[in-house]
Amino acid sequence: MASTAAVPFWRAAGMTYITYSNICANLVRNCLKEPFKAEALNREKVHFSLSKWAGGKPEKPTLRSDTPGV
Amino acid sequence: MLRQASRLISRSVTAASSKSVTARAFSTELPSTIDSTFVESWKKVAPNMDPPRTPSSFMKPRPSTASSIPTKLTVNFVLPYASELSGKEVDMVIIPATTGQMGVLPGHVPTIAELKPGIMSVHEGTDIKKYFVSSGFAFLHANSVADIIAVEAVPLENIDASQVQKGLVEFTQKLASASTDLEKAEAQIGVEVHSAMNAALSG
Numbered sequence: 001m002a003s004t005a006a007v008p009f010w011r012a013a014g015m016t017y018i019t020y021s022n023i024c025a026n027l028v029r030n031c032l033k034e035p036f037k038a039e040a041l042n043r044e045k046v047h048f049s050l051s052k053w054a055g056g057k058p059e060k061p062t063l064r065s066d067t068p069g070v
Numbered sequence: 071m072l073r074q075a076s077r078l079i080s081r082s083v084t085a086a087s088s089k090s091v092t093a094r095a096f097s098t099e100l101p102s103t104i105d106s107t108f109v110e111s112w113k114k115v116a117p118n119m120d121p122p123r124t125p126s127s128f129m130k131p132r133p134s135t136a137s138s139i140p141t142k143l144t145v146n147f148v149l150p151y152a153s154e155l156s157g158k159e160v161d162m163v164i165i166p167a168t169t170g171q172m173g174v175l176p177g178h179v180p181t182i183a184e185l186k187p188g189i190m191s192v193h194e195g196t197d198i199k200k201y202f203v204s205s206g207f208a209f210l211h212a213n214s215v216a217d218i219i220a221v222e223a224v225p226l227e228n229i230d231a232s233q234v235q236k237g238l239v240e241f242t243q244k245l246a247s248a249s250t251d252l253e254k255a256e257a258q259i260g261v262e263v264h265s266a267m268n269a270a271l272s273g
Contacts, residue, residue, distance in 0.1 A: 010255045010258075012255075013251040013254065014251065015252065015255055021204070021206070024187055024222075025221040025222040027237065027259070027264065028204040028224065028267070030233065031237060031264070032224060032228050032233075033227075033228050034230075
């Protein structure tokens with residue numbers, strides 16, 4: 001069964017569907033009128049800390065936060 | 071039910087012959103299509119233990135398709151943060167599939183459609199409600215239930231036309247000046263989304 005279906009341009013450039021979908025959603029959110037835009041951006045705020053583990057110990061964590069100082 | 075039977079039987083025969091033994095027919099057929107060769111080999115190896123249950127045995131049977139086409143389409147329209155429409159009965163929905171605007175009526179052929187940025191309109195009598203959808207999927211089931219999932223869906227009134235124009239100009243410039251494949255792809259996405267919003271606002 002040959003899968004010769006034409007790939008979308010973003011897939012050809014190495015992007016996954018989730019990345020594409022999130023970019024589209026962000027672009028739409030940025031074009032909203034005022035109270036809605038603030039609500040949407042507020043809704044999408046994230047706060048997490050990520051650390052890779054090597055040799056049984058966590059390495060330096062990377063913090064991604066849209067609420068600085070928390 | 072009988073209409074389905076011949077299709078299901080022929081499907082399970084071809085499945086058994088062409089695929090591995092783990093291919094399964096619909097869960098409504100489960101009692102008769104439990105894999106007997108697996109169960110027998112299991113009993114030889116572990117006669118005192120029940121054969122393991124598979125996820126499909128926990129599933130509810132697929133809802134049966136009505137023999138006559140229903141008069142209304144049941145729409146479930148969900149976003150990650152809200153359920154816009156839940157079990158709403160409507161006459162028609164027009165979704166922005168990647169293959170073009172697709173009109174969905176009750177009794178539509180079961181389809182899975184990927185959505186592109188565009189307008190989705192829900193028609194109920196003379197009432198038409200339009201949303202601009204950023205991207206997502208639409209699952210149209212045989213029993214006239216449509217599950218539409220989108221990441222962002224906004225009513226057209228909430229979109230700021232000047233921002234859209236600005237974004238369109240910005241991304242067209244980025245597309246012209248992009249160097250790597252990834253930059254070109256991102257700029258192209260920007261151009262497509264903003265053009266779609268532009269068309270939605272003016273159309």
